[in-house]
Amino acid sequence: xxxxxxxxxxxxxxxxxxxxxxxxxxxxxxxxxxxxxxxxxxxxxxxxxxxxxxxxxxxxxxxxxxxxxxxxxxxxxxxxxxxxxxxxxxxxxxxxxxxxxxxxxxxxxxxxxxxxxxxxxxxxxxxxxxxxxxxxxxxxxxxxxxxxxxxxxxxxxxxxxxxxxxxxxxxxxxxxxxxxxxxxxxxxxxxxxxxxxxxxxxxxxxxxxxxxxxxxxxxxxxxxxxxxxxxxxxxxxxxxxxxxxxxxxxxxxxxxxxxxxxxxxxxxxxxxxxxxxxxxxxxxxxxxxxxxxxxxxxxxxxxxxxxxxxxxxx
Amino acid sequence: xxxxxxxxxxxxxxxxxxxxxxxxxxxxxxxxxxxxxxxxxxxxxxxxxxxxxxxxxxxxxxxxxxxxxxxxxxxxxxxxxxxxxxxxxxxxxxxxxxxxxxxxxxxxxxxxxxxxxxxxxxxxxxxxxxxxxxxxxxxxxxxxxxxxxxxxxxxxxxxxxxxxxxxxxxxxxxxxxxxxxxxxxxxxxxxxxxxxxxxxxxxxxxxxxxxxxxxxxxxxxxxxxxxxxxxxxxxxxxxxxxxxxxxxxxxxxxxxxxxxxxxxxxxxxxxxxxxxxxxxxxxxxxxxxxxxxxxxxxxxxxxxxxxxxxxxxxxxxxxx
Numbered sequence: 001x002x003x004x005x006x007x008x009x010x011x012x013x014x015x016x017x018x019x020x021x022x023x024x025x026x027x028x029x030x031x032x033x034x035x036x037x038x039x040x041x042x043x044x045x046x047x048x049x050x051x052x053x054x055x056x057x058x059x060x061x062x063x064x065x066x067x068x069x070x071x072x073x074x075x076x077x078x079x080x081x082x083x084x085x086x087x088x089x090x091x092x093x094x095x096x097x098x099x100x101x102x103x104x105x106x107x108x109x110x111x112x113x114x115x116x117x118x119x120x121x122x123x124x125x126x127x128x129x130x131x132x133x134x135x136x137x138x139x140x141x142x143x144x145x146x147x148x149x150x151x152x153x154x155x156x157x158x159x160x161x162x163x164x165x166x167x168x169x170x171x172x173x174x175x176x177x178x179x180x181x182x183x184x185x186x187x188x189x190x191x192x193x194x195x196x197x198x199x200x201x202x203x204x205x206x207x208x209x210x211x212x213x214x215x216x217x218x219x220x221x222x223x224x225x226x227x228x229x230x231x232x233x234x235x236x237x238x239x240x241x242x243x244x245x246x247x248x249x250x251x252x253x254x255x256x257x258x259x260x261x262x263x264x265x266x267x268x269x270x271x272x273x274x275x276x277x278x279x280x281x282x283x284x285x286x287x288x289x290x291x292x293x294x295x296x297x298x299x300x301x302x303x304x305x306x307x308x309x310x311x312x313x314x
Numbered sequence: 315x316x317x318x319x320x321x322x323x324x325x326x327x328x329x330x331x332x333x334x335x336x337x338x339x340x341x342x343x344x345x346x347x348x349x350x351x352x353x354x355x356x357x358x359x360x361x362x363x364x365x366x367x368x369x370x371x372x373x374x375x376x377x378x379x380x381x382x383x384x385x386x387x388x389x390x391x392x393x394x395x396x397x398x399x400x401x402x403x404x405x406x407x408x409x410x411x412x413x414x415x416x417x418x419x420x421x422x423x424x425x426x427x428x429x430x431x432x433x434x435x436x437x438x439x440x441x442x443x444x445x446x447x448x449x450x451x452x453x454x455x456x457x458x459x460x461x462x463x464x465x466x467x468x469x470x471x472x473x474x475x476x477x478x479x480x481x482x483x484x485x486x487x488x489x490x491x492x493x494x495x496x497x498x499x500x501x502x503x504x505x506x507x508x509x510x511x512x513x514x515x516x517x518x519x520x521x522x523x524x525x526x527x528x529x530x531x532x533x534x535x536x537x538x539x540x541x542x543x544x545x546x547x548x549x550x551x552x553x554x555x556x557x558x559x560x561x562x563x564x565x566x567x568x569x570x571x572x573x574x575x576x577x578x579x580x581x582x583x584x585x586x587x588x589x590x591x592x593x594x595x596x597x598x599x600x601x602x603x604x605x606x607x608x609x610x611x612x613x614x615x616x617x618x619x620x621x622x623x624x625x626x627x628x629x630x631x632x633x634x
Contacts, residue, residue: 031450137329139562141616142606144569146588149337151604152591154345155475243459247573250461251588269465277469284462286597292457 021160025304032300035293042290058086061258069276075300081279091282094260099290101261102242108144108180110234114186118218120188120297124221132192134186135304143182147244148176151253171256179241184263187233194226210290228305236298262287272275326611333607334388338381341600348596349373350399351597372448394597398590402599411495411605413485414582420502424558430556432510433517437552438544440522455511457550460570464504464577471500482580484618496616501578507568512566516559517552524552554625561617564610583609 026032045052053059056075063083070080078087121130153173155165164170195218198204204221212220242262248254249263257264265283272279328394349367354357372383387394388427393403436448472480482497516597524530525548533547534540583606590598 003519006391097385133325137332140329140565140611142565142568142572142603142610144572145584145603145606146337146340148572148588148591149340149344149599153340153343153344157345169346244456246459247461250459251576266462272471273469275466277473279408280462280465280469284466285460287462288454288457291459292453293458295453311392 020161022304026300028268029296029300029303031296032303035296035300038289039292041298042095042134042286042293043099044097044161045194046092049089049092049096052088052092053086056086056089059091071281079278080284082268082276087279090260090265091262093281094262094265095286095290096264097172097255097259097261098242098287101179101245101255102238102290102294103181105176105183105241105245106238107185108176109237110187110230112180113184113233114191114223114230116184117188117191117193117226118195118222121192122214122218122222124196124199128192135188138182139185141182144244147178147182147248148251148253150181151175151248163169168259171254171259175245175254178248179244182250183237183241184236185266187230190229191226191231194229195222198225199223212309232298232302232306235294235301239294239298241289242287244296317618318562318622322615323508326526326615329611330604330608334385337383337600337607338384339377339388341596342380343376344591344594344596344600346594347373348397351594353626354463369395371481391517393601395399396590396595398595398598403597406598407602409486409603410581410583410586410602413580414575414584417501417580417582418483420498420569421505421509421567421569424506425513425561428506429510429513434521434544434549434552436514436518437521437628439520440518445518449518452511452518455507456515458508460504460573461509461577462510464500464574467500467504468577471634480578482575482578486581497580501574501580504574504578505567508570512563513556513560516556519550519608520555521548524548550613554621557617557620561614563618564613564617568606568610 017196032224048244051286056077058075062085064080065083068080068082070076072079076086076088078091081087081090116131116135120128122282155170155174156162199217204217207217207221245261246266250266250269251269253263255261255264262283266280269280269283346477348371349364352367353364355542370528372380375383379503395401397402399406432448432452436445439445468480469476478499479501481499482501484493485496530543530547534541538547568584571582572588575582575584577586583602585604587599587602589595590602
């Protein structure tokens with residue numbers, strides 16, 4: 001599959017022309033279009049969580065034990081949870097965190113993967129062999145088990161300051177770092193594959209003979225050629241990151257309360273399945289909708305940006 | 315071929331060795347240490363006692379020295395005691411490993427049995443209704459959080475219908491075969507739904523790709539029946555990338571097992587790792603994690619070798 005993508009040449013068109021073509025192809029992927037709309041709605045609603053909170057006249061953290069497990073009503077469109085808090089508003093606040101973590105961690109892994117892939121592909125030789133064997137090894141590891149260990153690490157033993165560890169957002173930073181440390185492999189492989197072929201091109205030789213250094217060649221001449229697959233892979237990885245965050249938070253190892261995330265909204269769920277199954281269903285549905293939308297969006301972007309890799313017969 | 319096998323095996327051993335050091339270091343970074351636990355268990359212990367104990371167990375030495383000591387003992391077969399289970403580590407691990415292998419074996423079997431034909435069916439008439447349906451379901455399968463799927467399955471089969479148990483603890487007891495089988499159904503179902511989606515997707519794209527090759531056109535042109543073209547010419551070639559995926563999926567599969575086992579209280583390696591990390595059982599966590607790593611790497615190795623068996627054209631003589 002890679003071999004085919006490697007040998008195909010990118011048609012030389014202007015930037016606008018390329019984007020226009022990509023948009024034309026993207027438009028044909030109906031599910032990807034729908035997914036993009038779903039994601040925009042979800043992101044907007046999550047971003048507007050404080051406004052919606054205000055409009056409903058509730059407080060996301062307001063405990064009201066007289067109103068536990070209330071059914072849907074005007075004041076609480078999705079009912080209330082085991083402490084009488086509004087489910088909808090908490091879902092939206094959870095969405096802010098889950099989406100933020102998903103986007104940031106996917107971006108961080110993509111950057112890390114691009115750097116590793118560029119180094120391996122451009123310099124080749126032993127560095128390439130070392131980096132790629134490392135990538136193979138990381139791909140083969142039982143990831144979740146190791147993530148749990150990483151999430152359980154005592155940051156004091158790493159020499160971080162008390163002030164940092166006690167800060168409310170530490171669980172956010174921690175999960176982003178953990179995911180980035182393990183999620184770079186796909187992008188690294190893709191970038192390395194492309195870089196290997198691009199570095200043999202004449203214009204790279206020309207740049208080299210004009211005295212351009214390795215860094216300049218990698219960033220100016222090779223990177224633009226690998227942007228499409230990076231965007232596709234990064235989009236597809238957002239879904240995986242959200243899944244990882246949710247499972248770690250579900251086990252109490254990711255985002256820590258009082259910050260809500262879709263994963264930790266489900267932490268108590270297993271005890272609640274007998275009395276309030278709806279509470280278990282909503283956060284999972286949000287995760288599912290978001291992840292499947294990112295996956296379809298990535299699929300659509302692949303067709304649009306990277307048509308050589310497309311499996312379409314026509 | 316033999317050289318390649320040896321080289322790949324050597325590579326696996328090196329990765330295991332490196333991972334043992336990394337995991338040893340990570341476990342050391344987990345909160346608390348064994349002496350802290352002794353202190354909390356015995357209020358009469360003074361700080362001087364604690365220092366003496368630290369020296370006695372070698373905990374005051376630098377990490378690489380401690381690691382070398384541990385590795386030496388481990389290679390001699392002494393993997394230590396589990397704090398949580400009060401048994402030698404290996405005695406706890408073997409039954410758990412057996413249970414996980416049964417769980418994953420059944421999962422892979424059913425996933426292949428259902429996933430590959432679905433993928434093929436989608437590929438034979440791409441971009442038609444059936445293909446779109448299968449493709450959508452496959453996307454849904456890979457986008458569902460496994461722990462949530464497990465909870466949904468419990469809600470449906472245990473809470474609403476009340477026909478199957480939500481807990482699989484019975485597997486470690488000496489209950490009858492029927493009870494065992496009933497307890498296995500929901501964990502296997504959870505993992506299999508995901509597995510089917512993964513295999514169907516890969517089979518579909520690999521098959522579409524293969525059916526476009528020249529030798530397929532040749533086979534059709536010389537009048538072979540469609541059935542013969544697909545089963546005789548295309549299938550074996552389309553399976554090659556799928557085998558690689560199955561090998562690479564072992565890590566994911568194990569991650570899924572960890573979640574599923576923990577939620578269904580299934581006494582396997584995944585739950586063992588989770589419980590031992592949560593319970594600060596350093597020895598157990600270390601050995602179980604290493605073993606899980608070893609298993610997934612072994613899965614990779616087997617897939618790589620299976621690759622050569624499926625496709626004799628692949629030469630292992632070239633540079634790797």
